[in-house]
Amino acid sequence: MPVKDATGHDVTSAIEDYAKAIYALESREGEAVSTNALAERLGVTAASASGMVKRLDELGLVLHEPYRGVALTPAGKRVALEVLRHHRLLETYLAESLGVPWDRVHEEAEVLEHVLSEDLEAAIAAKLGNPTHDPHGDPIPTADLRIEERPTRSLQTLEPGERGVFVRVSDSQSEMLRYLSERGVRPGDALEVVDKQPFGGPLFVRFGDEVHVLGGQLALVMRVEAAT
């Protein structure tokens, strides 16, 4: 891995993955990330994650308070956002310019994000007209690594009568992505919850003229920006 970060240290794919994971957990939970959560997300043992966290700390990418949790430093956040930018630009590019099926772009991007050069990143961004969001509705960090993070709620939490805009869905949920796109539901669509069954049951949601029935699992991962 010949990739170097701003401070001249090698940044391996694994390190990038850890930074990405910490960033995701941090922005979801809003506080220091626990070793266990990190380990689970990455599919390694807690001991392995602990060891890696130590390395990240030595590299100055995270701040690690033993037994307390881990948080990205500015340098670490840069690494995470850089990879995130790569990932989301690639997803957009693969889908729009190469016609790769929606539910395949994620895993392709997962590999390519680690080897994309800055030059190629720029070329792709230019070709796409510097998009701000990827096909799943996720915001793409800008070239100077700023990202617009608007708070969203799970569709699941909306009550009947509430309206909002379907903003995005996790890009790792290939099945659900395909399901939604087959029914013409896309990020950016306005919606209104018509009815809701209790206990994680399905929601009846109106998109335009059509009412869709969305299962509890699905409604849980769909992120919505509530109407003002």
Next chain:
Amino acid sequence: MPVKDATGHDVTSAIEDYAKAIYALESREGEAVSTNALAERLGVTAASASGMVKRLDELGLVLHEPYRGVALTPAGKRVALEVLRHHRLLETYLAESLGVPWDRVHEEAEVLEHVLSEDLEAAIAAKLGNPTHDPHGDPIPTADLRIEERPTRSLQTLEPGERGVFVRVSDSQSEMLRYLSERGVRPGDALEVVDKQPFGGPLFVRFGDEVHVLGGQLALVMRVEAAT
């Protein structure tokens, strides 16, 4: 490197590079490749190359006669051609669809060739209309890994009065590539040697209406298909 070859073995980037190098040397020299030549091309010591060759032999990718040289097996040739196809498709794609400068595509492709999935390879080939040659004039192996290898001569070997077609130039000679393209000389162009200075001196070569003066170094790497 989770990439597997047809027989289920892991094929790392290094292995792909060795296969590529052996293929190139084999087709240039037409005989078994020496350990030294391989080592030099790859920038490693002869001992390292020797060790790697042993591994390749165990993997069934090469046939190694100790002290005699090494040659690709059909399986090894497949690995080499697969990487070559990736490389040349990527070069073509980067240049044509992403506007990456000619003299940059080689090094980008050098990295990406090892991580390109078969799906993406197919998507790129389709997008380009299944090209048969890359921007340097090198033939691209087909999807079933056949390659058209027409014999070429170095421009250097042509005598005044001889005609031919400029077929290609090594893609690793970035400087020369840029030099040629700036002067409007491209693969496929017909040419005639007008005059030739002795002792590796420059050649005077006519392309269309213009006569260009090409230094000995340059004429050496330019490959020509002599007129029938």
Next chain:
DNA sequence: TCCCAGGTTTAGTCGTGCCATAATCTTGGC
């Protein structure tokens, strides 16, 4: 206050991958 469970960290290993140096061996020309 003490104790314990759950979460975390260390210690010690392993396996892969790839290259290097030094020493030994083969081969072929003379």
Next chain:
DNA sequence: GCCAAGATTATGGCACGACTAAACCTGGGA
């Protein structure tokens, strides 16, 4: 038959990243 060039083995190193087992904190409840 000798020798130099070339090739091979023997040995070691280093980075990476994961694992198991065992020790270790921390906070909440009894």
